Amino acid sequence: xxxxxxxxxxxxxxxxxxxxxxxxxxxxxxxxxxxxxxxxxxxxxxxxxxxxxxxxxxxxxxxxxxxxxxxxxxxxxxxxxxxxxxxxxxxxxxxxxxxxxxxxxxxxxxxxxxxxxxxxxxxxxxxxxxxxxxxxxxxxxxxxxxxxxxxxxxxxxxxxxxxxxxxxxxxxxxxxxxxxxxxxxxxxxxxxxxxxxxxxxxxxxxxxxxxxxxxxxxxxxxxx
Numbered sequence: 618x619x620x621x622x623x624x625x626x627x628x629x630x631x632x633x634x635x636x637x638x639x640x641x642x643x644x645x646x647x648x649x650x651x652x653x654x655x656x657x658x659x660x661x662x663x664x665x666x667x668x669x670x671x672x673x674x675x676x677x678x679x680x681x682x683x684x685x686x687x688x689x690x691x692x693x694x695x696x697x698x699x700x701x702x703x704x705x706x707x708x709x710x711x712x713x714x715x716x717x718x719x720x721x722x723x724x725x726x727x728x729x730x731x732x733x734x735x736x737x738x739x740x741x742x743x744x745x746x747x748x749x750x751x752x753x754x755x756x757x758x759x760x761x762x763x764x765x766x767x768x769x770x771x772x773x774x775x776x777x778x779x780x781x782x783x784x785x786x787x788x789x790x791x792x793x794x795x796x797x798x799x800x801x802x803x804x805x806x807x808x809x810x811x812x813x814x815x816x817x818x819x820x821x822x823x824x825x826x827x828x829x830x831x832x833x834x835x836x837x838x839x840x841x
Contacts, residue, residue, distance in 0.1 A: 619774045619805045621812060622796070623757070624781045624789060625690055625730065627651035629671040630664075633781050633789050641684055643797060648806040651781070652690035652730050655717040659694055667720050675721040686808040688728040689714050689749070699731040704739035711747055715818075724819050726810035728752060750815040761795065762786035774812055 641647045656665045666675065678685060691698050692710040699707060711729065718725050729744040734754035736744075744751050759766050761779035769775060779787035810817050 618771075618800075618803055619807050620799070621650060621774060621776045621807045621809050622648075622761075622779075623650035623652065623688075623776065623809060624779050625652045626694065626784075627653045627687075627690070627781050628655075628657035628694075629666055629674040630657050630662075631659075631782050632674065634674075634677060636789050636793060637685070639793075640796060641681075644799070644801060644804070644806065646806055648684050648686065648808055650686045650688055650726075650728075650809045652728075653687050653718075653725075654690050654692070654694040654732075655714040656693045663693070666717050672721075675723060678723055679721075682724045686810060687718065687723055687725040688730065688809065689718075689725065690730050691732040694732045697733075697735060699740040700733075700735035700737060702737050702740045704743050707737070707740035707743035708747065711744055711749070715747075719818070719823050722823050724817070724823060726808065727816040727818065728809055728813060748816055750813045752809075752813075760787055761792040764795075765799075774807065776809075776812075 637649060640649070653666075655667075656663065664670070678687065689711065692714045698710070702710070715725075727747075727749045728751075729749040730752050731740065736751070736753075741751055757776040757778035758769065758773070759775055759777040761777050762785065766775070779789060779792055782788050783791050809815070
């Protein structure tokens with residue numbers, strides 16, 4: 618069985634890294650996809666991932682890049698952030714989130730999921746023109762709040778969807794008992810980028826982008 622596990626709302630303030638590491642200890646070849654909000658504002662403080670206080674968090678993610686895949690989940694996760702957004706504003710927000718990850722040297726996959734699955738036509742166009750694969754509600758076939766689907770084709774890739782925090786009944790802490798029942802034998806964990814054929818911005822590409830950004834800033838040009 619090929620299995621992709623993905624969780625929404627990952628951020629320095631909302632990570633549950635300890636539980637993810639428990640799963641990594643339990644499954645030798647464990648992999649997970651974390652849809653990340655680089656500038657989380659839902660916990661009373663607008664602090665970007667680039668803030669120095671989050672440097673240890675970013676370093677932990679970089680050390681785990683062989684089994685953690687980071688993907689973009691909006692910029693701030695504000696209510697309706699991408700629901701009625703224009704093409705121009707969407708492009709700015711997606712680019713800003715991408716640059717925050719690059720500035721921290723974090724490897725990521727060019728996969729975009731809008732907060733609450735709410736994405737305007739302009740937002741979709743912006744994401745796709747920036748090279749992102751866009752995923753929509755229902756692209757997964759296993760909501761982790763439910764028992765494992767038994768009617769799947771044996772060759773079908775299983776995509777399990779949940780949240781990092783406890784919400785919607787599929788929060789990581791809530792579904793841990795179910796996840797620990799996944800057979801260790803015959804289960805192949807996958808990254809979503811491999812399934813979708815999405816671009817991976819790996820460490821060399823991140824460093825190249827950093828050098829380009831530094832050069833543009835040194836020349837006094839806008840960093841678009």
